[in-house]
Amino acid sequence: MPKKDVSRRGFLEVLTSGGILGVCAAIFFPILKFITPPESGEANVSxxxxxxxxxxxxxxxxxxxxxxxxxxxxxxxxxxxxxxxxxxxxxxxxxxxxxxxxxxxxxxxxxxxxxxxxxxxxxxxxxxxxxxxxxxxxxxxxxxxxxxxx
Amino acid sequence: MKNIFILILIGLLNCSMALATNSKNCLECHAEWEEEDGPTHLFSKDIHFQKGLGCVECHGGDTEAEDMDGVRSAKNYRGVPKFNEVPNFCARCHSDATYMRQHNPSLPVDQLSKYKTSVHGQRLSKHKDKKVATCISCHTVHQIGDGKLPHSSTHPLNVPETCGKCHSNKDYMAEYGIATNQLDDFKASVHGHALLVNKDLGAPACNDCHSNHGAAPPGVDNLALVCGNCHAIESELFLKSPHMKAYAENDFPMCATCHSNHRIEHPSDKMIGSTEPGICADCHDHDDGTRGSQTADSVRNAINALVAAHEAALTVLKDAQAKGMMTTNEEFLLKEVDQSLIQTRTHIHSFDASVVVPKAEEGIAKADSVKVKSAELIDEYYFRRKGLGGATLVITFLAILLYLRIRRIEKPKG
Amino acid sequence: MPNLGNKNILTDNKFYDYLNERLKLDALVDYMSKKNVPQHSHSMFYYFGGLTLFFFIVQACTGILLLMYYRPGADSAYESVKFIVSEVSFGWLIRSIHSWSANLMILSAFLHMFTVFFTKAYRKPRELTWLTGVGVLGLAMGFGFSGYLLPWNELAFFATRVGTGMAGAVPVIGDYLLVVMRGGEEVTGATIGRFFGLHVAILPALFIGLISLHLIFVQRLGMSEPLHWNQKPPQEKSYMKFFPNFIYRDALIWLIMLNVLALLAVFFPDGIGVIHWPLGEKADPFGAPPAVIRPEWYFMFAFQALKMLPAHIWFIEGELVGMGLFTAGGLMWALIPFIDRKSAMNKPSRWIMWFGIFVVLFIITMTLIGYLVE
The missing domain is CATH 2.102.10.10 (Rieske [2Fe-2S] iron-sulphur domain)
Structure with a gap:
C-alpha cells in the first residue's frame, strides 16, 4: 500500500471523527438547552x-x-x-x-x-x-x- | 274553521285558568263578527290575557247579559275609550298601587304622571291634539306585550320602529315642524348599529335617552348627564373641562356639539385637531386668543403617536405570528395597549393636553415593549434557521464522508 | 465485487481491542460479517425496516425529553404542552420532531410492510418475523392514537371522543370497553391518565419486547431473497456484506433522515396540510365540536369506510359489520404467511397478489375520499 494512500485515509479518519463529533454536538446542544429549566419554573396550570x-x-x-x-x-x-x-x-x-x-x-x-x-x-x-x-x-x-x- | 279552532282554544284556556270573569260570553259573538285582526283574535298574545284578565276588566259590562243592550246597560260598562280618555283608561289600574300589587308588584305605577310631563301628554292635555302618542300608540291595543319578550312592540330591538311609526312619517309630522329623519339617523349611528345589527341590548334605544313614558328631548343643559349614564368618565371629564363653561355661555348642546344627536357616528381620531378634518377648527381659530387650537393639536399628536406605536407593535407581532412563533404573551400585552388607547381617547374629553399626553405616553411605552418582545421572537425565528443551517451542514458533511467511505470499501481492487 | 478480503476493518482500533478483550466482540463482528444482503433491483426495500427503527429511536429520545415537562391531567396537560413550546428552550423543536417522527415512523412501517408483502419476504422461514412485525405496527398505531390526546387541545379531544366512541359499537363488551378506554362514560381528565400510562409505559414495554424479537429474527434469518432468485444460478446472485457495507448505507440514510426531520421541524413545526398538530385552544368538553373532526391520516381509511357504511346491513348495524370485516381482514393480513401456502414453496400466488393490491387500493381510495370529499 503506497504511503500517500495511507495518509489520505488518516486524514479522512480525522474528518470523520470530527463529523461525528459535530453531529453529536448538533443533537446534544438542543437537548442540553431543553433540560435546563426555564426561568419561569413550571407550567402555569389552573x-x-x-x-x-x-x-x-x-x-x-x-x-x-x-x-x-x-x-x-x-x-x-x-x-x-x-x-x-x-x-x-x-x-x-x-x-x-x-x-x-x-x-x-x-x-x-x-x-x-x-x-x-x-x-x-x-x-x-x-x-x-x-x-x-x-x-x-x-x-x-x-x-x-x-x-x-x- | 280557523275561527272555531281559536274559539275552542281560547275557551279551553279560559276554563283552565278558571277565570273569575266569563269572557267566553263576549267571544261567542265578537269572534264571529270580527276579522282575523280583530281584538278577540289578537288578544291571546296580550300580557293581560296571559295574566288571566279578560275583556270586562278593561271594557266593563255584564257578561251574564243576554245581548249587547244588556251588556251596555250594566253599571260599570266602559266600552271603547275616546282618544283623549286612553291614558286614564289604562291608569285606572296601572296607577293603582293596591291593584297592581296583586298582579305585578314590581311594576312601577307612575306611568300616567310621567306621561303628563311628556311632550305627548302635554299636547294632549293643553292642545287637545288628537295625533299625539297615547299608551296604545306604542303598546298596541290588544297585543300589549311584556317588554322583555322579543315580539313586544316595546322590546328594545323594536322600540326604534315603534317610535319611528309616527316620527319618521313626514306627512304625519308636518304640522309640528320637527325633523323626521331620527330613525334613519339612529339606524346609521353607532348606537343603532350596536342595537339593531349586533343585537347588543345594552345599547340605547330611543327611550334610553328620551325616557319612555315621559318622552321629551333631554334638553341642552342636561345632555352630558344623560349621555353620562353610560359614558360616565367622558361626562365627568367634560363637566370639569373648560368647554363646560363655554358651551353653557353659548348655549351649545354639550355632547351633541361634536357628536351630533341621533346620527352619532363611531368617533374617530380624525375629529380632533385644529385643521381639516378636525372639528375643533369649527370654533378654534389659530389666533382666537385661547389655547384651544394648541391643545387640539397636541392631543391629536399624542393620540396619533399612540396609534402609530400600536400599529407598529401589531405589525411586528403579526410578522412573528406569520412566522409561526408563539405570541400569546405578546398578544396579552397588546391588549393592555388597547386599553391604554381606550383610556387616552376617553380622556380627550378633559380637553386638557396635560391629562391626555401622559396617558398616551404610558400606552406608547407599553406598545414599544410589545414591539421589542415581538422583534425578539422574530430574531429567535432567524436564529432557528441559522441553527438549522449549521446542523444541516454538519450532518450533510458527515453523510458525504460516509458516502466516500462506502465508495472506498466497495472500490474494485486493482 | 465488494471488498471481502479484509477480515475485520476494526482490528487496528485500540478502543475496539479493549472492548473485544472483555466482551468477545470478534465473535459478533465475525458473525455479522458473514451475513450478506442480496443485491438486486429492489434492494432499497431492505432499508425501510431500519428507517422505522431510526424513527422509533428518535421517538424514544424526544419522548423521554418531553416527559420532563409534560404533566398529565385535565387542568395541566394543555398548559404544560403550551409551556414546552413557548417557554422551554428548544421545546418547540422537541415537540415538533416528536410529531414529525411519529408520522414518518408509521409511514415507513407501512412501506416496510407492503414491500415485504409484495416481495413475499414473509414466506417460510420468516412467518414469525412477519407476525412480530404486524404486532409492532399495531403498537405504533396505538402510540399514535394515545399520544394524540395528550396535549388536551380541541383537535385531540374530539378526535379521541369519536375514536373511543367506535369501541362502544363492539358487540357485548362494547360498553365495558368504552368505559375502560375512557376511564368513565366520557372523555375526561381520567382518559388522559389512561392514555398517558399507555403511551409512556405499557406500549413502550411491549414495543421494545416485540421489536427486539423482530430484530433478533431478522439477524438470525438474514434478508429474504427475491422469489425469482430461486431459479438463478449462484454465480448470477450478487451480495453485499451486512457489515460494514449495509450498515454504512443504513447510517447514511439515517443521517439524511435526521436532516429531513430537522428541516421539517424548523420549517413546518405544526405539520403540513391535513397532517398537522397545532396546539390551538384547550379542549372544552362542553364546547361546540369543530366543523371537521378527522382522525390521524393512518386511521382515515378505517374511519371513512365505517362512515360510508349504511346504518343497517340486512339486520345488523352497519358499523358492526364494518368492524367485523376489518377484524377479519386484519386477521387474514396477519396470518398471510400461513394462508399463502404457495409462497413456502417459493411460488407466486395470484390470489394473494390480488388481495394485496385490493388492500392497497382500498386504503388509498378511502383515505383520498376521507380528505377530498366533504
Whole structure:
C-alpha cells in the first residue's frame, strides 16, 4: 500500500471523527438547552400564585390589582370587610378592563358604566353576563388563584 | 274553521285558568263578527290575557247579559275609550298601587304622571291634539306585550320602529315642524348599529335617552348627564373641562356639539385637531386668543403617536405570528395597549393636553415593549434557521464522508 | 465485487481491542460479517425496516425529553404542552420532531410492510418475523392514537371522543370497553391518565419486547431473497456484506433522515396540510365540536369506510359489520404467511397478489375520499 494512500485515509479518519463529533454536538446542544429549566419554573396550570401580597392590594388607591390568569386578565380586590375577591377583569359587554370602586363597593366598567357586584354578578348597565369568579386561597403571605370547580 | 279552532282554544284556556270573569260570553259573538285582526283574535298574545284578565276588566259590562243592550246597560260598562280618555283608561289600574300589587308588584305605577310631563301628554292635555302618542300608540291595543319578550312592540330591538311609526312619517309630522329623519339617523349611528345589527341590548334605544313614558328631548343643559349614564368618565371629564363653561355661555348642546344627536357616528381620531378634518377648527381659530387650537393639536399628536406605536407593535407581532412563533404573551400585552388607547381617547374629553399626553405616553411605552418582545421572537425565528443551517451542514458533511467511505470499501481492487 | 478480503476493518482500533478483550466482540463482528444482503433491483426495500427503527429511536429520545415537562391531567396537560413550546428552550423543536417522527415512523412501517408483502419476504422461514412485525405496527398505531390526546387541545379531544366512541359499537363488551378506554362514560381528565400510562409505559414495554424479537429474527434469518432468485444460478446472485457495507448505507440514510426531520421541524413545526398538530385552544368538553373532526391520516381509511357504511346491513348495524370485516381482514393480513401456502414453496400466488393490491387500493381510495370529499 503506497504511503500517500495511507495518509489520505488518516486524514479522512480525522474528518470523520470530527463529523461525528459535530453531529453529536448538533443533537446534544438542543437537548442540553431543553433540560435546563426555564426561568419561569413550571407550567402555569389552573392555579396561579400572585406576584404581590395582600399589603400591595391594600396599598393600591383602588384596593385592587390585576393579574394574568392563563390567557385572561383577572382582577383581585379587598372588600370593605377585608375579604379578597378575584374575578375575570374583562367586561362581558365589549371587553374593556373593569376596575374596583371601593367607594361604591362594586366592580365597574368605565367604558359604558357597567356595574357588577363583588361576586361578579352584573347588576346594572349594559353587561349581559356576570364576570367569571375565581377562587382565592391565602396561604401564609401568598395568594393563590384558581378556577372554580365545575 | 280557523275561527272555531281559536274559539275552542281560547275557551279551553279560559276554563283552565278558571277565570273569575266569563269572557267566553263576549267571544261567542265578537269572534264571529270580527276579522282575523280583530281584538278577540289578537288578544291571546296580550300580557293581560296571559295574566288571566279578560275583556270586562278593561271594557266593563255584564257578561251574564243576554245581548249587547244588556251588556251596555250594566253599571260599570266602559266600552271603547275616546282618544283623549286612553291614558286614564289604562291608569285606572296601572296607577293603582293596591291593584297592581296583586298582579305585578314590581311594576312601577307612575306611568300616567310621567306621561303628563311628556311632550305627548302635554299636547294632549293643553292642545287637545288628537295625533299625539297615547299608551296604545306604542303598546298596541290588544297585543300589549311584556317588554322583555322579543315580539313586544316595546322590546328594545323594536322600540326604534315603534317610535319611528309616527316620527319618521313626514306627512304625519308636518304640522309640528320637527325633523323626521331620527330613525334613519339612529339606524346609521353607532348606537343603532350596536342595537339593531349586533343585537347588543345594552345599547340605547330611543327611550334610553328620551325616557319612555315621559318622552321629551333631554334638553341642552342636561345632555352630558344623560349621555353620562353610560359614558360616565367622558361626562365627568367634560363637566370639569373648560368647554363646560363655554358651551353653557353659548348655549351649545354639550355632547351633541361634536357628536351630533341621533346620527352619532363611531368617533374617530380624525375629529380632533385644529385643521381639516378636525372639528375643533369649527370654533378654534389659530389666533382666537385661547389655547384651544394648541391643545387640539397636541392631543391629536399624542393620540396619533399612540396609534402609530400600536400599529407598529401589531405589525411586528403579526410578522412573528406569520412566522409561526408563539405570541400569546405578546398578544396579552397588546391588549393592555388597547386599553391604554381606550383610556387616552376617553380622556380627550378633559380637553386638557396635560391629562391626555401622559396617558398616551404610558400606552406608547407599553406598545414599544410589545414591539421589542415581538422583534425578539422574530430574531429567535432567524436564529432557528441559522441553527438549522449549521446542523444541516454538519450532518450533510458527515453523510458525504460516509458516502466516500462506502465508495472506498466497495472500490474494485486493482 | 465488494471488498471481502479484509477480515475485520476494526482490528487496528485500540478502543475496539479493549472492548473485544472483555466482551468477545470478534465473535459478533465475525458473525455479522458473514451475513450478506442480496443485491438486486429492489434492494432499497431492505432499508425501510431500519428507517422505522431510526424513527422509533428518535421517538424514544424526544419522548423521554418531553416527559420532563409534560404533566398529565385535565387542568395541566394543555398548559404544560403550551409551556414546552413557548417557554422551554428548544421545546418547540422537541415537540415538533416528536410529531414529525411519529408520522414518518408509521409511514415507513407501512412501506416496510407492503414491500415485504409484495416481495413475499414473509414466506417460510420468516412467518414469525412477519407476525412480530404486524404486532409492532399495531403498537405504533396505538402510540399514535394515545399520544394524540395528550396535549388536551380541541383537535385531540374530539378526535379521541369519536375514536373511543367506535369501541362502544363492539358487540357485548362494547360498553365495558368504552368505559375502560375512557376511564368513565366520557372523555375526561381520567382518559388522559389512561392514555398517558399507555403511551409512556405499557406500549413502550411491549414495543421494545416485540421489536427486539423482530430484530433478533431478522439477524438470525438474514434478508429474504427475491422469489425469482430461486431459479438463478449462484454465480448470477450478487451480495453485499451486512457489515460494514449495509450498515454504512443504513447510517447514511439515517443521517439524511435526521436532516429531513430537522428541516421539517424548523420549517413546518405544526405539520403540513391535513397532517398537522397545532396546539390551538384547550379542549372544552362542553364546547361546540369543530366543523371537521378527522382522525390521524393512518386511521382515515378505517374511519371513512365505517362512515360510508349504511346504518343497517340486512339486520345488523352497519358499523358492526364494518368492524367485523376489518377484524377479519386484519386477521387474514396477519396470518398471510400461513394462508399463502404457495409462497413456502417459493411460488407466486395470484390470489394473494390480488388481495394485496385490493388492500392497497382500498386504503388509498378511502383515505383520498376521507380528505377530498366533504
Amino acid at each position: 392555579q396561579v400564585k400572585l406576584e404581590f401580597s395582600r399589603a400591595d392590594i391594600e396599598a393600591d388607591p383602588k384596593k385592587a390589582k390585576t393579574f394574568k390568569f392563563g390567557r385572561k386578565l383577572g382582577i383581585i380586590c379587598v372588600t370593605s370587610d377585608g375579604a379578597l375577591k378575584a374575578l375575570s377583569a374583562t367586561c362581558t359587554h365589549l371587553d374593556c378592563t373593569v376596575q374596583h370602586r371601593p367607594d361604591l363597593g362594586i366592580i365597574w366598567c368605565s367604558c359604558h358604566n357597567g356595574r357588577y357586584d363583588l361576586d361578579g354578578k352584573n347588576i346594572s348597565g349594559p353587561p349581559p353576563k356576570p364576570l367569571e369568579q375565581y377562587v382565592v386561597n391565602e396561604i401564609d403571605s401568598g395568594i393563590f388563584i384558581s378556577k372554580e370547580e365545575a
